[in-house]
Amino acid sequence: MARRAHAFLPKRPRRREAVRWHTDESDKASIAGVVCKCVRNDKDGYVFQSIADPTVHFAFTTEEYDALLNRQDFDFEPAGLSLEKAEAKLKAGVSSINELAAREQLILTLRDIAIDKFHEMKKQGLTSSTRSEMEKAIPDIQSYVDKEARKLAKDGNYIGITIPGARQFERWILKRRKFGQLGLASRRHRCGNRTQRYNGEEYALVMKHVYRFLTPERPTHELLYGDLKAEIVDVNKERREKGLKLLRLPDEDYFRARIKELAPFDVEAGRHTVEEAQRSFHPSQGGIPGLFRPFQRIEVDHWEVHLHTLLKDAQLWNAISPELQAEADRTRCHLSVAICCVTKVIPGVVLSLGPDSTSILSMLRMCMADKTPLAQSIGCETPYEYRGNLFELAGDEGTAILNARTKGVCDFFGIEYQCPQIDTPQQRATIERLFQTIEIRSLLRFSGRAFGDPKVRGKYEAAARACVTVNELAALLLRFIVDEYHNTPHAGLDGETPRYCWKRLTKTVAPRSVPGKATLRIGFGQPYTVILQPAGIEIFGNWYTSRDVQRIYREFPQREYVVIVDGEDLGGVSLRVEAGMVDAKPGLLPVIGPDCMNGVSATVWDMALQSLRRETKHIEEITQPIRNRAIAFARMADEESRKRLGIRYRLKTPEELEALRKSIGPAVRFAADQNPQPAGPVDMFGDVLPVGTKASPRGRGALPPPAEAPLRPARKAGKVKPTRVKPPKAQPAPSLRPRKPPRAWKPKERK
Template sequence: MTGHFRVSGTDCLEVAGAKHRLLQSDRSGLIWNRLDNPSMCLSFTGDEFMQLLSRPDVRLKRGEFSDKSAFRRNRCDLEYLQSVAPEKRAKALWQTACACAFLEAESRVETTRSEKAVQRILPVLEERVNLIEESGQDVGRSKRAGHVFKRRRFPSARWLLQWVRMYEAGGHSPLVFLRKRRPDTSVNKLIGEAESILAECVAKYLDRNEPTQEQIIEDTGERFAEINAGRAEVGKLALPVRSASTIRRRIKALDPFEVVAQRKGIDAARRKFGFYEDGLKADYPLQRVEMDEWQIDICSLFDESGALEGLSVEERTKFEVGRRWLYVVLDCATRCVLAFRIVATPNADDAIRTLKLVTEDKTPIAEAAGCESRWEQFGGIGILVTDQGSAFAAEKFRMTVADLGATYEAPPAGVPKLRARIERIFRTFGQRLAPMLIGRTFGNPVERGDYPSERWAALTDGELAQILTLFIVDIYHNTPHAGLQGETPANAWKRLSSEQGVTPPPDANHHRAVFGIPLSRKIGRHGIRFFGINYTCPQMQDALLRGASGNIPIRVDPEDITYVSVCLGHEWFTAEAVSRSVWGLSLDEWRTIVRDLRTRFKDEAILSEKVIRAARKKIRAIDARARQLRRIQLPHLTSEQLDREERQLCLGLKVGPDGSAATGDLEWPKGRKRPDPDDLLGDVITPDGPTSGPDAGGIADVDLFPGENEEWTFDD
């Protein structure tokens, strides 16, 4: 596990509602200072900090104290695009595409920031944006004549430049194009006004006269003094004045390219930050990440999770043969592969699942594949670079990148050097891995000749996933790389992560809210119920007291169902499973347990919890290796499939403590025994013990079929 994380003084660590700011960071660990009580500090080693982020009451907000975040909060009080209405979300992403199209044209010296120059190139920019938007709208549907594409009227040159300035001031986040849902309190308003004025003063540093930092500090002090004098005359509170060190930090946080471009000219900036043949420079792990899709140069047998294992070669040839696609994410600074996923066809959902693996330690996957090395390269993404493929242009993919806190870039097609590293890794796969495997397709028909790729296909999806994992983790990561001056990617990761640190991954609630399976559940006295498990949290209880009702959005992490994230008032909170019996289980394990017990004990009214414990132990031992490898393979659950299976499998299933609203049924029929606390299958399972009669914890013998002369009643 990585022991040194890259955090900055602008990051905020929130523990049980208390905010902390970074005081010190080095290879030995991190020290955080509590804002409301500076005398209190928290210290963690790298491993302790990683464990801390998994707690439900911990939030790590990257760049929370930066001027870009302050500007963004001054305009919008939301943290996630997925919490916004679909129409507003789509418009914000479209405005982002407009701003990015201009910035790309500006970097290629096709225009400048004058309205006349922008006016001349507006039709070209509009066409580029429309192509991206239409490509995203094509995701998930077959291309057919008559399909309708939604287009928006392009902004004028003046408004486009305004959007670009807002986009840059807000740290390249689509959230700057949204508005606040409600007015701020007086204190927040004062802070917002002060931050806005401070941002204007700091922006004066970007002047061709090249003012010094000391001049900006002096001008800022005079500006605040003048404004506060005017506020005092009309009886308003004074704005908080920022210190000189704060102003220096804000100046230092300005984009380096923009600083040089504004102070010395675009030519000087291009010379200093120019493109190289191996792409843009990255100084530390996960600062810049490239992602792309590639059709594997191997014909394989299409199967589902080992369905063809144990069959002979002759029997395997009867099954469907073809080429799978591969999503790969590569770290630019170290050339390490951060994640990959095998898919049937490129799509936005699998692209998002590949991003999810970037933020997780994949050593269990490597161990399941039999690797000798660890696959511990993971963390939070700084800049994500893709091509303009339809999966990456899809609204849900761009929304996920924005909610993850990363900056999204999609360089134009035809300029491969802007994504040179990811293109090179695919050539490495084709040149070094493919020749070792049967069923190779080669790079083109000339190279292939009469090689019978389809007839010699022998690898299944599971075997292909294991081979790719072994090649990446044990071979590629430990082979000297020309782009690293002969250093191996694994060593480059160890060196740079130790020297520079790694951006920490999102905290557990943030991770679940971004990558979890999206569902909706009805809120009630029991909280919310998912697959028979009740979840609750203080925020849900408060919402019920205020009269909340109906369905609310939730997110489920299939790797751990101890917690789910619930959306209340556009904010995501962590809800905990009421029954401890399911803590630590994955969704697959819980589904297997429920399905097995529903099948074996469907005719029994009483079931001992020791059976559940035995089933849980068996399930966790069996198939553990295959479960890890399936994280990079085809099978996955959609929201619709999960809803359908829950209706079929968990009808009447309840989990919760006795005598509370968590059972979901306070009006229990008089005389009927309740399930004991922490029952797993509340309708069929009781704790261990005798089962001969109601007093012994069982169910009394009843006549299920009354005689002909007896009448049926509701009690029957």
């Protein structure tokens, strides 16, 4: 039965509705310090059961659980109770990769790269799962890992690993398949036989002629083997004269085997053309089959916006002369976008001046957060509520997307990362087609377009006709995505809008729940070294303490600790503790900070501290109203900045957070409120009109300060000095002037 036409019309924007999340019994939830698991999840809500006491249950509706995700005392760890994850933690001795030292993390990354290289060679037919073939592939893997290790070297410090034998390398593969990347943290391994059948010079000559097989001249096996024999004969003549050991001639079967190990795609592209190879090895033409759940597959990519923009403020642009306008800097921004292949919604978008790993982390963070306040700050009428934990992330092989940091975050949150084949945009058709939609429906009306092809652009002077600033472009793109794109019928959804498809599917097939704030802090946070003090932990100008922190300070002599801080939420930190301090195992202890810091980023807090310094000199002791008023001012300023910047907002790098941490002064302590709220009715004339025999404390009545008067800093406790009342000065008596006598009355003469 055909649908009616009104079903395809955009729905009126409504308030954000609570989303029903998908949970599993292996997921670990922490509710106010009680470790639980979800035993029931239906349309009515969620039921959690305590692990320590199975008779204790917690029931939450869909709305209550959605509000629970924003609390600091709640955490949700996907697959936190699974047997594989527990064994990985037990064998590695840590609960996450971020708890390892920097050297150990790099070694773990190199082992992971080695396993990925083996699977890649196995897909290409260069090796197999047998130990004999695996031994032959280890040198190639070792050379590839060495190249990657040089790329990951920092400040000239090169750290490499030695790939073990096939037996131990097979254990690595089994451990990562069963326990994930954390299973590779074991330091015990056996070294295998790393010797080649032929020495280095012989193998280099063999591979030299093997790679000649990939030339457009299409030489045969017999021709290449004959050239190899002739070159070895010439080399042996020189070595015989020098008294060196002669090189052996490899067998023709060995030479043919090396040629057969070449990747079929490389053979097709080298002996023919790259276009033919892409057409021959393209996997499918009908998209990714089997997708039914929101956020089951998220595709990400970068795109250089085909529009020249100005690096100037719009207000300043109108005030400068035409000569300066002609000399102003122009640039082309890069747009990083994430799109759901099931619902076609865009949960994350970042505009930057160049693609980097920080943009991808910002985009992943946006996919797990509610972006409605950001959309409302620029005037969007539709909620920007699409969020969840990703099942699968698909991106290209660029260093901005495929890097150790991104793979570590994906492995921590249980996200499977897939990298399609190079130069095959058909494997990521959803995100590639989206960029054309943005260019046609959003950028077509602006001047300064660069077009995608110089032939199409012709003699059009794109840079000279640029009129849009970077901030304006960010706001325009976000407004287009939230209000126009999400509410327009989509051809890939059979005429359904992306927003309506999201609302329909989340009621029947729920997406995976977003992690809690403590888990987000571990995944996206940065470690810092702090000194534990009697008052707790002082970092970024705030104090964090709890009963466990106070007990650790009393019972353990250690004072230097490592805390993980999320620069986007200073409401809590994670303290790294050793075995025996809190539990029998080492781990991270969540420590909650002041309530007013929940959801406050480091940038907003820095603006609040600057406002506090302007308002009061006593930064160490301030009252709660001043603190709240400064944070409200910073939030208002942050909203104004977001209106201008839009999707240019990104996470701060560790270097920026470290500089910001050093710039913040001493921590803020609470003092008594100077104008507390009265519990009952106030006697306005109690101080003005003394009653009884007791005199007024200051000799005269003191009126309460007006409401709009600025608050004064609290006085230090001590002896109160009596107020001296100056006696009134004697004023001289006024002098009396004699009055003039009145004039005699005369009648007016008429003419």
